Amino acid sequence: QSVLTQPPSVSGAPGQRVTISCTGSGSNIGASFDVHWYQQLPGTVPKLLIYGNNNRPSGVPDRFSGSKSGTSASLAITGLQAEDEADYYCQSYDNNLSGSEVFGGGTQLTVL
Amino acid sequence: QVQLQESGPGLVKPSGTLSLTCAVSGGSISSSNWWSWVRQPPGKGLEWIGEIYHSGSTNYNPSLMSRVTISVDKSKNQFSLKLSSVTATDTAVYFCGASGSYYHPRHFDFWGQGTMVTVSS
Numbered sequence: 001q002s003v004l005t006q007p008p009s010v011s012g013a014p015g016q017r018v019t020i021s022c023t024g025s026g027s028n029i030g031a032s033f034d035v036h037w038y039q040q041l042p043g044t045v046p047k048l049l050i051y052g053n054n055n056r057p058s059g060v061p062d063r064f065s066g067s068k069s070g071t072s073a074s075l076a077i078t079g080l081q082a083e084d085e086a087d088y089y090c091q092s093y094d095n096n097l098s099g100s101e102v103f104g105g106g107t108q109l110t111v112l
Numbered sequence: 113q114v115q116l117q118e119s120g121p122g123l124v125k126p127s128g129t130l131s132l133t134c135a136v137s138g139g140s141i142s143s144s145n146w147w148s149w150v151r152q153p154p155g156k157g158l159e160w161i162g163e164i165y166h167s168g169s170t171n172y173n174p175s176l177m178s179r180v181t182i183s184v185d186k187s188k189n190q191f192s193l194k195l196s197s198v199t200a201t202d203t204a205v206y207f208c209g210a211s212g213s214y215y216h217p218r219h220f221d222f223w224g225q226g227t228m229v230t231v232s233s
Binding site: 034046091104106 | 163219224225
């Protein structure tokens with residue numbers, strides 16, 4: 001059971017917009033900790049997609065954007081492409097106990 | 113550009129100790145990076161194990177803290193993971209990662225390719 005909750009799967013047709021939610025609580029996202037997002041293509045290493053809620057590393061297309069509000073965050077992908085089919089993970093920090101980096105359970109994006 | 117490469121046994125016996133090393137190239141382990149271990153069981157999500165700074169300061173996942181030790185070897189520009197008393201639930205791909213973030217949550221800018229470790233007799 002992940003501390004951050006993501007939908008197991010989302011899907012969309014090419015060209016469409018999809019969003020992936022990441023729901024936390026008052027000890028992580030709600031405690032004003034930032035959220036990062038990673039993309040993991042099948043059989044590959046996770047790649048940093050969004051950091052600090054809404055910042056894109058160099059080379060990440062502006063089709064990808066992030067937002068955060070309250071105890072939740074979202075990743076939006078516009079102009080969906082076949083190459084976007086991957087698993088997506090959110091990450092934040094939880095200050096329960098001695099504190100820990102935490103990941104969401106992951107969301108599998110299918111491009112129809 | 114920092115490059116990371118994990119190495120270690122791919123098979124560990126139950127109740128044994130899992131030992132992995134992450135070699136750092138393209139940069140110094142004494143730079144202002146935090147060096148982490150993350151694992152991913154087959155078909156499942158990511159789990160943060162812990163991190164170390166070159167000073168030796170460490171932070172661990174509370175759920176694994178009693179079994180985990182992360183250390184750094186500056187002379188070899190590498191850091192290591194030891195996970196004791198392993199069971200089948202520790203079977204996973206183990207990644208090493210690097211973060212230049214000062215504050216939590218630290219985003220992982222660089223990742224190793226990952227190494228599969230199976231716990232089985």
